[in-house]
Amino acid sequence: MNGNKQKKRRRRENAIIIDEEASENRGGAKTKELKEILTSLILLEDQEKNEQEKFTRANSEERIQFEENQKKKTRTLMDYYSKFQENHKDLDQIDGVRRRKTRANTLASTIGAVTMENSISISEGNSKDDGCNTAPGRRLWVKNRSKDWWDQCNSPEFPEEEFKRAFRMGKNTFEMICNELNSVVAKENTMLRDAVPVRQRVAVCIWRLATGEPLRLVSKRFGLGISTCHKLVLEVCSAIRKVLMPKYLQWPDEENVSRIKDEFEAISGIPNVVGAMYTTHIPIIAPKISVAAYFNKRHTERNRKTSYSITVQGVVDPRGVFTDVCIGWPGSMPDDQVLEKSALNQRANAGLLKGVWIIGSSGYPLTDWVLVPYSQQHLTWTQHAFNEKIGEIQRISKQAFARVKGRWGCLQKRTEVKLQDLPVVLGACYVLHNICELRNEEIEPELNFELVDDEMVPEIGLRSANAMKARDMIAHNLLHHNHAGTSFLS
Numbered sequence: 001m002n003g004n005k006q007k008k009r010r011r012r013e014n015a016i017i018i019d020e021e022a023s024e025n026r027g028g029a030k031t032k033e034l035k036e037i038l039t040s041l042i043l044l045e046d047q048e049k050n051e052q053e054k055f056t057r058a059n060s061e062e063r064i065q066f067e068e069n070q071k072k073k074t075r076t077l078m079d080y081y082s083k084f085q086e087n088h089k090d091l092d093q094i095d096g097v098r099r100r101k102t103r104a105n106t107l108a109s110t111i112g113a114v115t116m117e118n119s120i121s122i123s124e125g126n127s128k129d130d131g132c133n134t135a136p137g138r139r140l141w142v143k144n145r146s147k148d149w150w151d152q153c154n155s156p157e158f159p160e161e162e163f164k165r166a167f168r169m170g171k172n173t174f175e176m177i178c179n180e181l182n183s184v185v186a187k188e189n190t191m192l193r194d195a196v197p198v199r200q201r202v203a204v205c206i207w208r209l210a211t212g213e214p215l216r217l218v219s220k221r222f223g224l225g226i227s228t229c230h231k232l233v234l235e236v237c238s239a240i241r242k243v244l245m246p247k248y249l250q251w252p253d254e255e256n257v258s259r260i261k262d263e264f265e266a267i268s269g270i271p272n273v274v275g276a277m278y279t280t281h282i283p284i285i286a287p288k289i290s291v292a293a294y295f296n297k298r299h300t301e302r303n304r305k306t307s308y309s310i311t312v313q314g315v316v317d318p319r320g321v322f323t324d325v326c327i328g329w330p331g332s333m334p335d336d337q338v339l340e341k342s343a344l345n346q347r348a349n350a351g352l353l354k355g356v357w358i359i360g361s362s363g364y365p366l367t368d369w370v371l372v373p374y375s376q377q378h379l380t381w382t383q384h385a386f387n388e389k390i391g392e393i394q395r396i397s398k399q400a401f402a403r404v405k406g407r408w409g410c411l412q413k414r415t416e417v418k419l420q421d422l423p424v425v426l427g428a429c430y431v432l433h434n435i436c437e438l439r440n441e442e443i444e445p446e447l448n449f450e451l452v453d454d455e456m457v458p459e460i461g462l463r464s465a466n467a468m469k470a471r472d473m474i475a476h477n478l479l480h481h482n483h484a485g486t487s488f489l490s
Contacts, residue, residue, distance in 0.1 A: 065178045077337075083290070095235030124291075150200060167203065168210045168407045169432075169441050177244070177435065178202050184239040196224065196232065205231055205236035209429055212409035213327060215416060234421060237428040245427065251323050251347070257356075268389040269478050271369070274322055274356045275315035276397035277344075277364065279335045280405075280453050282426060283414045284308050291332035302452075309386075311338050312401075312426060315358060320400035321437050322430050328423045335363035336458035339370070343428040357394040361456035365463045371471060386475035398451055404433045405441075406449035 089138040092476055139376060151156055164170050178199050187195035190370050208218050209228070210231065218229045252260060258273055264273035287294055299307035310329030315324040326342035339345055339360075348369045357371040366372050373387040405411045416463060417425050434442075462468060 008252065011201050018194060022173060022210050030078075037261045053447050058286070059193070070336075116331075138251055145219070145223035148204065150222045153203070155201060164441075165444065166210070167206050168443075169206075169436050169439075169445075172437065173439050173441055177206075177432075180243055181239045184238060184243055185228045196228070200224075201232050202236055204232045205428075206432070208233050208407045209410050209425070211430070212411075212413050212415065228453075230416075233417075234424070237425045240431050242427040243423055244431050244435070248324055248438070249325065249427075249431050252317070256317075259357075260317050267318060268393050269481070270357070270393070270474055272356050272390060273359055273393065274353075274372075275317060275358045276369070277313065277315045277339075277358050277360045278394070278397040278453075279311055279313040279338055279363070280401050280451065281309035281311055282411055282422075284310055284419065284422070285414050285416075287419050290330070291330050296331040296462055298456075299331075304454050310422060312430075312435065313338050313342055313344075314397070314401065314430065316397045316400045317343065318396060319437060320396060320403065321434050322400065325427065327426050334456040334458065335361075336365050342399075359390060359397075361394055361455055362461075365458045365461050368464045368467050371474075372461075374471075374475075375461060382475045385479045386471070387477055400433075402449050402451040403437075403443055404429060405451065406447040407433060407436065412449065 089127050099244055151162060160171060163174075181202060186198050189195050204218060204222050204224065207221065208215075215226045215229050218224075219226045222229065254273070260274050261272055264276075265271050281296060281299065282301075284294065287305075291308070294308040294310065296307045296309040299309065310327070311329045311331060311333060313326040313335070314322050316322050319340075324344050325420075326338065326344065329341060330337050332427040333341075344358075348367075351357045353369040356369065358369060360370050361376045362373055364370050364372050373390045373392070379387070411426070411429060415422070415425075435441075
């Protein structure tokens with residue numbers, strides 16, 4: 001009996017031991033599974049951290065590369081500009097040497113002619129004393145050219161309408177310009193020839209700017225040499241820049257700024273607007289230096305003809321009178337880069353445009369002083385209404401540029417003027433435009449010009465958080481104070 005009891009006790013103990021071992025095995029399996037899960041989670045977390053680090057590193061590298069590219073572009077532009085200025089200086093020096101040689105040759109020929117005349121007069125006196133026949137005295141030979149057309153235009157009986165059709169302005173305005181330029185343009189007669197009168201000098205320049213005709217035809221019209229006509233155009237344009245530009249193309253003073261604000265607000269409902277800005281392109285002949293900089297890709301693609309150009313950025317008041325122009329930057333530069341290089345931007349950086357707006361198109365960035373339309377997709381009603389009012393102001397500047405190009409035909413075609421002389425010539429066109437606008441010289445309907453310029457959205461279109469808030473506030477006020485129209489709903 002005792003033996004059986006011991007056997008049963010051993011069996012129970014063995015069963016208990018087996019149960020404990022089984023439970024330990026089950027617990028170990030669970031622990032192992034938990035460890036595997038934790039290990040997987042840790043690996044996933046590490047993988048996510050690595051991917052995040054790679055993404056951050058890639059973003060920083062892209063940002064650094066973008067900044068380096070921007071710096072390279074800036075350096076390239078500055079290097080180009082410095083080379084451009086050096087080439088201009090070299091050309092000016094060459095032109096100066098040529099002018100000195102020309103003056104020296106002219107002086108030598110004058111002295112020779114005077115000496116010849118004196119010798120002839122002495123020989124004539126001696127021959128008279130001797131009672132001998134004499135030959136006539138020598139004179140400087142000048143080619144005879146017909147001046148009939150100019151003589152007709154210059155006569156008091158010449159019709160006003162025909163005069164205006166030829167010179168894009170009435171006789172009174174032309175007379176005023178001649179009087180203003182008389183002290184700078186007038187020349188004295190010499191022993192060899194009579195000087196070209198002031199009225200004819202001014203007429204040569206204005207007719208050339210108005211028609212854009214080649215110098216060969218200008219020479220035939222006015223009965224002057226081709227080189228003389230070219231010289232007169234540059235001299236009169238320089239005189240316009242020196243004498244008339246300070247009077248007729250300047251940034252407005254405080255009194256006029258107040259008037260301009262009121263007029264723009266009456267047009268659009270937008271307060272504190274002092275100007276409407278636009279940038280256009282003037283075609284030129286392919287330059288000998290930096291050809292790629294002046295290549296106009298957009299005009300080339302549209303016209304299917306290789307095109308080169310320079311830019312003209314201008315600001316106008318509500319009447320379409322220019323208050324600021326920036327002329328001469330290469331045609332490959334977008335509008336926002338031209339703006340950064342302009343004197344207008346320097347004025348703004350100096351704090352002279354604080355608290356006022358200049359209206360620009362979507363080709364300009366939104367800054368603390370440049371107000372542009374919303375350019376994103378899916379605009380709200382408020383944003384549509386704001387863009388509509390911005391468009392009304394933009395039309396004023398675009399129409400002003402269209403009138404300039406329509407009135408002065410030299411801006412529509414490639415000109416013979418050298419690249420370094422173009423800013424002076426083009427500046428004269430904008431001064432003369434202002435004079436015509438201020439004197440209510442209406443442009444003929446057949447001279448209307450359709451302006452086509454491609455806008456490029458800047459890389460960084462929003463450059464001021466304060467300007468974004470101000471624009472949203474202006475748009476809100478326009479819509480909720482019944483200043484905005486509803487044509488965008490139709």
